[in-house]
Amino acid sequence: MERNLRGAVAALFAGVLIASCSSGPSEGGDIKLTIGLFGDFGYRKLYAQYEKEHPGIDVVERVTAFDDHHTSLAAHLATGRGANDVEAIETGYIGLFKANPGKFVNFLDYGVGAERTWWLPWKWDQSLSKDGKSQIGLGTDVGGLAMCYRTDLFKKAGLPTDRKAVSALWPDWNAYFKAGERYTAHAPAGTRWFDGGATVFDAIIGQAHTGYYAASGTLVVKTNPAVRQAWDAVTHAIENGQSAGLTPLTNDWNNGFAQSRFATIPCPAWMTAFIQSQAKSSAGKWDVATVPGGSGNWGGSFLTVPKQGNHTDEAVKLARWLTAPEQQKALFKENGNLPSQPALYKDPAVTGLVKPFFNDAPVGQIFADSALKLKPQPQGPKSGQIMVAFTNGLARVEEGNESPEAAWNSVIADIEHGDR
Template sequence: MSLTMRRVRLTAAALAAITALSGLVACGEDAAGEKPAKLVVDTFGEFGYDEIVKQYEKDTGIKVELRKTAQLNDYRPKLVQAIATGEGAGDVVALEEGILNEFKVNPDNWVDLRRLVADHSNDYLAWKYELGVTPNGRLMGLPTDVGSLAVCYRRDLFAAAGLPTRRDKVAALWRDWTGFIETGEKYREATGKGMLDSVTTAASAVMYQKGGDLFYDDGDNIVAETSPSVKAAWNTAIAMADAKISAAAATWSPEWSSGFKTGTFAATLCPSWMLGVVAENSGPKNAGKWDVAPVPGGAGNWGGSWLGVPTQSRYPKEAAKLAEYLTSARSQIAAFKLKGPLPTNLDALQNTDFTGYTNKYFNNAPTGKIFGESVRRIQPLHLGPKHQAVKENALEPALRAYESGEATKQQAWRQFVNEARMEGSFRGW
């Protein structure tokens, strides 16, 4: 899952501290060989572990404390500080795709999970598992979820605009992004409002659909200005801004969060992990009003995470076992049912408990089928070390500047290119 907001900057002292402290705790040895009374799991957003850990506690006698942070922009600096100082991180920590890439620069801060758990290299989507492996071969994280794409839409607001509400009819409206824009224009004509929350969510969806090199090439050189995936995302978002089909609600802002409940917009691009966010922001009174339809243009991957064990944990063996437990097929299915993170475990993706699952909050949408069918068509992509910083501090602000009329197309593009070079040049921790 990916609830990120802005780049975290570290002082030179903190940067040095990460390297200096990376070997203080022996990898793979629990403190004095003792069994822990408690293990701490740090996550952001909604990973769906609330019920799963209860069974783990019964099975092992080890208490599990879930430390959940609502948004990644709050979670990220706390984790950076904990790794930099050598204390304060959970025994198991969630590593979102952007964080994972940045921490790979110094993998010695992370336990090599291959030494402590069974061989799971064939248990997950192959590209997802490989992303958790560092350049020197260390297994830094076990895969949790993947952000396969769909569109969440408000049935009641579509009906009020004279649009179809059945998900098959809605999907037929936007077999491609041109159809999506045309639908947005009809919605605005009928209601005077933007159908989509923000053009930046659409830009993310298009970019991840295209795959390949996004802001970096495989040598981690900045190629944002020439990337076909970025160009496609940019042009689609600009077309949406020109058509005025969005509510221009900045993603993750208070206005965006409240807009789900108040009907400020009627649709958002919805990776699987976003289901829990939509339901949480919309509240119980809007249960059944939301539905889920396939994304225009086919599959795409927006977000996803891994579970890693910092070397500062006093109990790396038990922490690794807990990470293994939480990423098992059974646990991934349970997490999906509770909060929506899409499994990456191959057995989970084939299990009828997953493929046949319907989500009551979203008008009993067959979310297992919708997301499961698209996940295998995801194109591999290369994110690079500062992907999130470029996306959030360069691409999205430039698009919002154009959408709000603060910049022309040329000015907005130049703003993006300049900021991408600056944000992307910092190579991590």
């Protein structure tokens, strides 16, 4: 994946341009707008509403896997053809694409600057070009963190099950891994403390004031003690048998929910809908507590409009509508995608939301509080690729193919090679 993405990015910055046509009229004469996503954003009901309110517009969704989506987008931008009218970009990749804002429509040209106060200031800045003159993306959700856990497995292992008591169980990550030792000593057969090292590692990194990049834009993976400390803590827990060894966004990981293979998982708001879909037989057995450290971010996305499309004006209207406050609120209520607009964190429709699947947990209040405590972290052009490198490295540790130290060195080498 990394090799393909680097090649596509190299072409992108070489500025190869070929005339393209990403969309056109549908058979009925309507304007067809394609929207490229990675995974389910929960937009399908909204498309129907938009088409009803905008006669003559036909919205077509195209979904591909996370890595494939971003690799393909880079290639389409490089060649000037093939991009969808609206393209989603995940937080870890927005720094890469905004470095070449000329490939995208500038939302500031459409008056979106007057609406910038809708969004969290750091969310707005994440997709703003370095010179502040081009806004390439409109924020969808943010990945405010909590901790989802299985009350039935906790009870069998002799741990508290009440969400307040569980939150108190792990004020920080050291306490979380200590609780994991208690769980492991009495774990129900076939279960582990957490799903996989990559999920916990990403959650810890997402809380750090500085992650992979310094505020200056300098890559600091190797020299940032927070990164190495997170690595050591997670690999130590893996070696102590706390991990189920599942890699996020794989079929095995999906099956892990249904098979009850782990008791806890750091969960951003968007994951609650995913858990519901994968673990249907466990309804009412899940609950939601505060994440160690109190807050954090994992994920979140932006909608962009590549310039190469034939209907950029219509695409901008669609992107603005999908990211407007009313639609963000509707998506949270329906799918759990936490809005990136802070005014909604005080809206009773958000703060009052509870989910029966999660034992009637007040998810609205939990995730809104997490988002308000969240401190933005600098992102760089290769944040997404670095995340993948660490995911692969942790998988090698869990599979027994490399020791933690050897895997660390391999990850650093992969990152440094990719930076050349």
